[in-house]
Amino acid sequence: MRDFWSGSAGRTISLVLVVVALMALWEAAVRIGDIKAFLLPAPSVVLQSIAQKPLWYLQHAYQTLVETFLGFAFAVFFGILIAICIVYSRVLEHSLYTFLVTMNAVPKIAIAPLFVVWLGTGLEPKVAVAALVAIFPIVIDTVQGLRSVEPAMLDLARSLRGSPLKVLWKIRAPCALPSVFAGLKVGISLAFIGAIVGEFISSQGGLGYVVVTSQSNFETAQMFAAILILALLSLLLFNLIELSEHLLLPWHVSRRRERRPAGH
Amino acid sequence: MRSMASRVVEFAAKPQVGAPLISARGVGKVFRSRRDSVVALDGIDLDVRDGEFISILGPSGCGKSTLLRCIGGLEPVTSGQLSLEGKRITEPPADAGFVFQQDLLLDWRSVISNVLLPAEFRGYRLDDWKERAHSLLATLGLQDAESRHPWELSGGMRQRVAICRSLLLDPRLLLMDEPFGALDAITRDELNMELERIWERTAKTILLITHSISEAVFLSDRVMVMSKNPGRIAEIIDIDLPRPRTLDIRETAQFTAYQRRLRSIFESLGIMRRSAP
Numbered sequence: 001m002r003d004f005w006s007g008s009a010g011r012t013i014s015l016v017l018v019v020v021a022l023m024a025l026w027e028a029a030v031r032i033g034d035i036k037a038f039l040l041p042a043p044s045v046v047l048q049s050i051a052q053k054p055l056w057y058l059q060h061a062y063q064t065l066v067e068t069f070l071g072f073a074f075a076v077f078f079g080i081l082i083a084i085c086i087v088y089s090r091v092l093e094h095s096l097y098t099f100l101v102t103m104n105a106v107p108k109i110a111i112a113p114l115f116v117v118w119l120g121t122g123l124e125p126k127v128a129v130a131a132l133v134a135i136f137p138i139v140i141d142t143v144q145g146l147r148s149v150e151p152a153m154l155d156l157a158r159s160l161r162g163s164p165l166k167v168l169w170k171i172r173a174p175c176a177l178p179s180v181f182a183g184l185k186v187g188i189s190l191a192f193i194g195a196i197v198g199e200f201i202s203s204q205g206g207l208g209y210v211v212v213t214s215q216s217n218f219e220t221a222q223m224f225a226a227i228l229i230l231a232l233l234s235l236l237l238f239n240l241i242e243l244s245e246h247l248l249l250p251w252h253v254s255r256r257r258e259r260r261p262a263g264h
Numbered sequence: 265m266r267s268m269a270s271r272v273v274e275f276a277a278k279p280q281v282g283a284p285l286i287s288a289r290g291v292g293k294v295f296r297s298r299r300d301s302v303v304a305l306d307g308i309d310l311d312v313r314d315g316e317f318i319s320i321l322g323p324s325g326c327g328k329s330t331l332l333r334c335i336g337g338l339e340p341v342t343s344g345q346l347s348l349e350g351k352r353i354t355e356p357p358a359d360a361g362f363v364f365q366q367d368l369l370l371d372w373r374s375v376i377s378n379v380l381l382p383a384e385f386r387g388y389r390l391d392d393w394k395e396r397a398h399s400l401l402a403t404l405g406l407q408d409a410e411s412r413h414p415w416e417l418s419g420g421m422r423q424r425v426a427i428c429r430s431l432l433l434d435p436r437l438l439l440m441d442e443p444f445g446a447l448d449a450i451t452r453d454e455l456n457m458e459l460e461r462i463w464e465r466t467a468k469t470i471l472l473i474t475h476s477i478s479e480a481v482f483l484s485d486r487v488m489v490m491s492k493n494p495g496r497i498a499e500i501i502d503i504d505l506p507r508p509r510t511l512d513i514r515e516t517a518q519f520t521a522y523q524r525r526l527r528s529i530f531e532s533l534g535i536m537r538r539s540a541p
Binding site (some may be wrong): 148152153155156158159160161162166170171174249250251252262 | 336371
């Protein structure tokens with residue numbers, strides 16, 4: 001935990017400096033070039049828009065986040081369940097897994113309008129799109145993780161004469177966790193995109209809805225504000241997963257940094 | 265370097281070296297793939313007596329690990345008879361402990377919980393085994409590392425934990441597959457000493473795979489030399505050195521004579537050359 005913050009502190013500061021510099025450049029360009037606000041609003045105007053109605057933005061952000069979390073939760077639950085079934089069943093591996101890998105190549109966003117037909121214009125179609133796009137990387141990475149357990153580790157498990165369930169729960173699953181987390185990181189970002197796309201198609205709320213309505217009303221500053229909030233939330237979600245990885249898998253994180261304490 | 269064991273683990277009394285525990289008759293193992301088949305073991309005849317320390321010595325690829333895996337029930341034999349206490353080996357025996365080349369510790373568990381793993385897998389009550397786990401760790405000088413995690417330990421300490429884990433259920437048979445191969449020379453010497461002490465105090469039958477001639481001579485009652493392509497027993501020699509043994513014994517004339525003899529077996533097999541051509 002401690003090195004998570006201290007190690008990234010230097011990087012965070014330089015990142016903030018770059019962002020501030022770019023904003024200043026942007027602000028200067030808009031003012032000097034006298035660019036119309038509906039084409040490219042200055043950062044100050046965008047921030048003003050947020051400052052004027054923070055609660056309104058918060059409400060929409062909340063809706064998008066709820067859709068993302070629900071979709072992600074479905075994807076995690078069913079994704080991991082499906083992955084376990086695939087790893088333990090030859091038949092499912094040949095049928096379902098091959099099918100899923102093939103389906104992964106299909107642009108799933110294109111299916112989103114179909115969910116509106118099936119599920120209406122409420123929360124459900126957005127959750128469904130979020131879950132659909134997020135489940136693929138979770139299944140694929142979990143399968144990968146469960147499969148790539150070292151053969152020697154499985155020898156140990158056999159030599160201990162444990163039941164298959166114990167082997168799965170006490171050895172295979174923890175061994176697969178780093179790989180599962182790789183899937184979760186991709187999954188959460190995709191779930192967020194899925195929720196926004198769902199809102200694009202039809203909705204009465206959410207930041208995706210704000211972007212689309214702002215566009216039709218030429219309220220470009222509001223659109224930029226929504227995009228800015230979306231970007232920040234996306235970063236936040238990703239880091240949330242990363243943080244839970246740090247807390248849950250300290251051994252994996254330490255190995256990834258290839259920092260091993262010296263022996264006795 | 266390290267203090268000696270502070271506590272001594274209680275083990276069953278050591279019986280006389282006697283009746284064969286493991287018996288192999290014409291054991292062969294062929295690995296078949298779609299294209300070709302590789303003979304890993306061919307015509308292995310061996311009796312391992314109860315309470316004996318036997319090393320299997322050979323070049324890489326001679327099938328010594330395969331033989332151990334067959335005895336450990338991790339690999340079926342393709343011909344011949346292989347039995348433990350007269351019963352054909354078809355699965356990992358309940359009364360055997362394994363130490364592998366890698367320590368295979370579970371990084372998400374503390375040291376003590378790694379040691380308790382065999383009891384946990386059998387569904388035993390862990391409280392009944394904690395005392396023994398503590399003593400084993402203390403015997404190997406790990407009493408202060410119990411609540412640490414494997415990724416915080418050095419390679420030598422990790423392999424010590426793996427040895428404790430293999431000893432938890434007090435198995436009669438200990439199967440060790442090059443357990444010290446990845447360690448530095450000093451740590452290796454230390455662990456050789458500790459293994460010797462464990463064997464002295466307990467009634468265990470130990471099978472050790474190694475490619476170190478001096479390790480094999482130091483620890484064993486008998487050294488079995490294997491040749492490769494196919495994996496066969498080239499020779500079995502008795503090591504008649506007094507016990508308990510300490511590292512000093514390696515400087516004695518007797519010890520070096522055994523080493524020389526084993527080396528000459530390798531030379532006669534064409535595995536080692538006396539000098540560069």
